[in-house]
Amino acid sequence: MKILARQLAIDMYNCNPEKLSNASLLSDSLKNVLHKNGLTPSQTEVKSFDLNHFVIFIPLDEGHLTIHVYPALKYAAIDLFVCKENNSPEKTVRALRKIIKPEETKMTYLCRGDFGTVSDMKPHIKVKIAPLRRIQNTGVKVIHLLPGRNLVKKLRRKK
Structure with missing residues (x-):
């Protein structure tokens, strides 16, 4: 069964603090990585909430990338949504890891728009x-x- 999109939710812990300190440099690096991996970034938006939290939102022709950065905690939470066929978002994640340099990464992979059987669509709670x-x-x-x-x-x- 075909799916419409893939979504990766990535938590990066103990990141290099120098990489997380400058929002505009990080934003430029992210756009370059996306472009090198076959994605087309649009106008980037950076929103700073305070010294301890900023968000970078990059709309793509194929989806979006959102990254919440907490420099004091050396933590980055990334949401990568890609709806382009034959694109491997895992390659993009590897490139993002090279930029941010986390010690530990936790990734959740979701298939979005999976129109399988009815039982597949019901949540299973135990x-x-x-x-x-x-x-x-x-x-x-x-x-x-x-x-x-x-x-x-x-x-x-x-x-």
């Missing part, structure tokens, strides 16, 4: 809750496993 009776029974089992459990029985009889 919650596991232990009943109170089960917890009480566990306590009894622990007492039976104790080496001095005969002592516990004697104490109960004396009451």
Whole structure:
């Protein structure tokens, strides 16, 4: 089944602080990386919220790139949305890693517009809750496993 787009949500931890300190230099570097990887960047928008947080938004003819940068935390959160066929966003991520130089990267890959079966579209949530009776029974089992459990029985009889 064909998908409409691919979206990568990337968390980059312990990034090089020099790379995250200047928003305009980072923005230019990002545009160059996107262009080299076959994507067409449009007008870039940089919004600074305070000294500890700024956002770079780069619309693409094929999607968009958004990066939230927290220089004090040495952290960058990137959202790359690509709806161009035969484009590998993973190559772009490797190039982004070379620019930002994180020590650790966590990436979530999403297929957007996957028109599979109905069961594929429903979210699957599993919650596991232990009943109170089960917890009480566990306590009894622990007492039976104790080496001095005969002592516990004697104490109960004396009451």
